[in-house]
Amino acid sequence: MGYERGVQELGDGCVAWLQPDGSWGWSNAGLIVGDGVSLLVDTLFDLRLTGEMLEGLARYTAVAPIGTLVNTHANGDHCYGNQLVQGAEIVASEAAKEEMGEVPPSMMAALNSAEGELGELFRGFFGDFQFDGIEMALPTRTFTGRLDLEVGGKPVELLEVGPAHTKGDVLVHSPTDRTVFTGDILFIGGTPIVWAGPLDNWVAACDLLLGLDVDHVVPGHGPVTDKAGVAEVRDYLTFVQREATTRHDAGMDPWEAARDIALGEYRGWLDYGRLAVNVEAVYRDLDGARKGTGVVELFKRMAALEED
Ligand SMILES: [Zn+2]
Numbered sequence: 438m439g440y441e442r443g444v445q446e447l448g449d450g451c452v453a454w455l456q457p458d459g460s461w462g463w464s465n466a467g468l469i470v471g472d473g474v475s476l477l478v479d480t481l482f483d484l485r486l487t488g489e490m491l492e493g494l495a496r497y498t499a500v501a502p503i504g505t506l507v508n509t510h511a512n513g514d515h516c517y518g519n520q521l522v523q524g525a526e527i528v529a530s531e532a533a534k535e536e537m538g539e540v541p542p543s544m545m546a547a548l549n550s551a552e553g554e555l556g557e558l559f560r561g562f563f564g565d566f567q568f569d570g571i572e573m574a575l576p577t578r579t580f581t582g583r584l585d586l587e588v589g590g591k592p593v594e595l596l597e598v599g600p601a602h603t604k605g606d607v608l609v610h611s612p613t614d615r616t617v618f619t620g621d622i623l624f625i626g627g628t629p630i631v632w633a634g635p636l637d638n639w640v641a642a643c644d645l646l647l648g649l650d651v652d653h654v655v656p657g658h659g660p661v662t663d664k665a666g667v668a669e670v671r672d673y674l675t676f677v678q679r680e681a682t683t684r685h686d687a688g689m690d691p692w693e694a695a696r697d698i699a700l701g702e703y704r705g706w707l708d709y710g711r712l713a714v715n716v717e718a719v720y721r722d723l724d725g726a727r728k729g730t731g732v733v734e735l736f737k738r739m740a741a742l743e744e745d
Pocket residue numbers: 462464512514515621657658
């Protein structure tokens with residue numbers, strides 16, 4: 438299956454919106470089309486990209502307007518475009534809604550236009566996006582655990598699996614379409630990033646995905662996949678957990694450990710420097726009281742790992 442920008446149809450009445458190459462900020466979204474109404478899974482990182490997507494989806498939404506928008510989690514590349522989906526109920530986990538306040542678009546705009554080394558660092562990751570003028574539209578309905586919706590005759594299951602990638606990750610499962618939208622529980626062809634953890638929760642989310650009766654698995658970043666793609670992400674997470682734990686027990690600090698781990702085949706994945714953040718997550722889990730490393734320092738480390 439190709440990996441092109443825009444619509445990829447997944448059978449009748451279910452669509453993925455893809456943004457190659459899936460690196461920083463280049464996220465996917467999706468549309469579950471029911472009888473006379475549809476459900477949008479996620480918006481994109483800025484208003485321009487989200488507007489283009491809504492135009493690209495108009496051929497479906499003209500007859501089945503978006504009644505519900507689900508944000509799979511709090512990262513801006515999945516919710517900063519919310520304000521353009523007018524009149525829809527916006528659903529997220531309670532934890533995701535809380536986390537949405539932590540990194541407002543104005544903070545990203547300020548970092549992207551900062552002078553000196555800091556601005557240069559952030560533009561290296563997020564310079565393609567326009568964060569000015571975004572008014573964050575927050576979820577209007579929240580839940581914990583599980584929420585069952587109906588979209589024009591189709592059942593849709595929202596399954597909370599966080600904290601894992603973030604504090605409130607949610608999977609969106611459409612049994613009728615044999616499809617699941619995973620948000621950032623899956624990065625395909627790119628490296629997962631564990632902002633929250635613990636990794637055990639994320640591995641459990643992969644196991645839940647492996648147990649679903651689905652044909653199409655739409656990741657938060659990267660091309661549409663199937664259960665083989667889920668298994669690869671699960672393998673990466675258990676690899677990081679094992680390698681980081683060994684080095685923790687040997688007395689290395691997390692940054693030493695991240696530089697010491699040989700990634701092997703995973704060095705071929707996009708953004709492999711995210712290992713620095715993932716090792717940090719393992720250490721946080723092992724040492725409950727550990728003071729975390731600041732986010733600017735973490736971005737520096739990710740960039741440094743990929744320079745070696
Ligand atoms: Zn994302």
